[in-house]
Amino acid sequence: MIKKIAVLTSGGDSPGMNNAVRAVVKKAISKGMVPYLVYEGFKGLVNNNIVLADSKNVDQYITKGGTHIFSARLPEFSDDEVAIKGVNNLQSHGIEALIVVGGDGSYKGAKKLSGMGIKCIGLPGTIDNDISSSEFTIGFDTALNTVVDSIDKIRDTAESHARCSIVEIMGRHCPDLSIFAAIATGAEVLVTSDNPMQKEEVLKSVISARENGHRSIIVAVAEKVYPDIINTPLSELASYIQSNSGIETRATVLGHLQRGGKPTAMERILATRMAAYAIDLILDNKTGRVVGNKGLQLIDYEIDMSLDLPREKRKELIDLCNEINSK
Numbered sequence: 001m002i003k004k005i006a007v008l009t010s011g012g013d014s015p016g017m018n019n020a021v022r023a024v025v026k027k028a029i030s031k032g033m034v035p036y037l038v039y040e041g042f043k044g045l046v047n048n049n050i051v052l053a054d055s056k057n058v059d060q061y062i063t064k065g066g067t068h069i070f071s072a073r074l075p076e077f078s079d080d081e082v083a084i085k086g087v088n089n090l091q092s093h094g095i096e097a098l099i100v101v102g103g104d105g106s107y108k109g110a111k112k113l114s115g116m117g118i119k120c121i122g123l124p125g126t127i128d129n130d131i132s133s134s135e136f137t138i139g140f141d142t143a144l145n146t147v148v149d150s151i152d153k154i155r156d157t158a159e160s161h162a163r164c165s166i167v168e169i170m171g172r173h174c175p176d177l178s179i180f181a182a183i184a185t186g187a188e189v190l191v192t193s194d195n196p197m198q199k200e201e202v203l204k205s206v207i208s209a210r211e212n213g214h215r216s217i218i219v220a221v222a223e224k225v226y227p228d229i230i231n232t233p234l235s236e237l238a239s240y241i242q243s244n245s246g247i248e249t250r251a252t253v254l255g256h257l258q259r260g261g262k263p264t265a266m267e268r269i270l271a272t273r274m275a276a277y278a279i280d281l282i283l284d285n286k287t288g289r290v291v292g293n294k295g296l297q298l299i300d301y302e303i304d305m306s307l308d309l310p311r312e313k314r315k316e317l318i319d320l321c322n323e324i325n326s327k
């Protein structure tokens with residue numbers, strides 16, 4: 001049986017990562033294993049920043065956002081010579097298995113380590129909800145609630161002043177936060193990478209919402225659309241709408257506030273269950289796998305298969321938004 005196991009968090013931090021780490025530590029102890037914490041993700045693995053976990057210490061982070069074992073992005077980990085240092089460090093502690101909490105970049109790191117003999121399980125930790133093997137990722141629910149709360153607040157002031165507010169929402173390769181938030185807030189216009197709109201089309205939609213009696217108009221825009229896909233910076237889009245519609249328009253980039261904050265109850269439950277499931281997989285000698293969910297059901301896939309799954313385009317949700325929000 002595997003005696004020593006480690007956990008790390010990697011990539012963009014997400015609320016719920018702390019709950020996953022706590023559950024790995026607690027469940028490992030309950031199964032007679034010795035848990036270790038790797039600080040600062042793959043960077044810490046390479047730098048041997050690996051310490052014995054303290055079961056009591058992890059409890060205090062149950063309500064906290066971010067990741068108390070820190071995170072880092074280390075693209076160099078794709079290099080075998082870098083990754084082998086991580087393997088050697090784990091082996092120097094007698095650690096045979098590693099649980100990696102992170103996004104798709106982290107899954108690639110876990111895949112690499114699996115190929116080098118470390119028994120790895122990946123947990124989907126990212127606010128972006130861009131891991132197709134899981135219906136929801138650890139961090140998405142909390143970030144979504146933060147975005148909804150922020151847009152509701154922007155709506156208060158936009159309604160008071162009869163303004164249009166353009167709100168940019170995170171999600172580098174996946175617009176789920178924008179789509180789900182648009183449904184929840186009734187954003188009149190939704191622009192994503194799958195449905196990038198030129199400024200003329202946004203203007204038309206804004207004017208039509210106003211004609212339909214909307215005093216305030218929210219344009220929810222997924223990150224990277226302006227100016228990366230459509231060659232118009234967000235501030236220019238706002239000026240264009242204002243000068244061509246006569247509706248005062250402001251632009252807000254929600255930015256990193258979306259990543260922080262205490263995890264919601266659903267987040268804590270998802271993270272705790274996924275972490276415990278990961279320990280069960282390791283005990284069953286199933287490794288090189290990632291954990292996901294379908295509703296309340298937890299599932300697991302081979303890492304490779306998970307990385308190859310196509311992204312859900314959310315047509316039904318986008319159509320719903322377009323059909324009802326500006327009426």
Ligand code: F6P
Pocket residue numbers: 012103126127128170171172223259
């Ligand atoms: O992947 C999570 C995420 O927050 C994305 O939504 C965003 O594009 C990116 O990370 C920002 O990364 P950084 O914090 O490195 O600027």
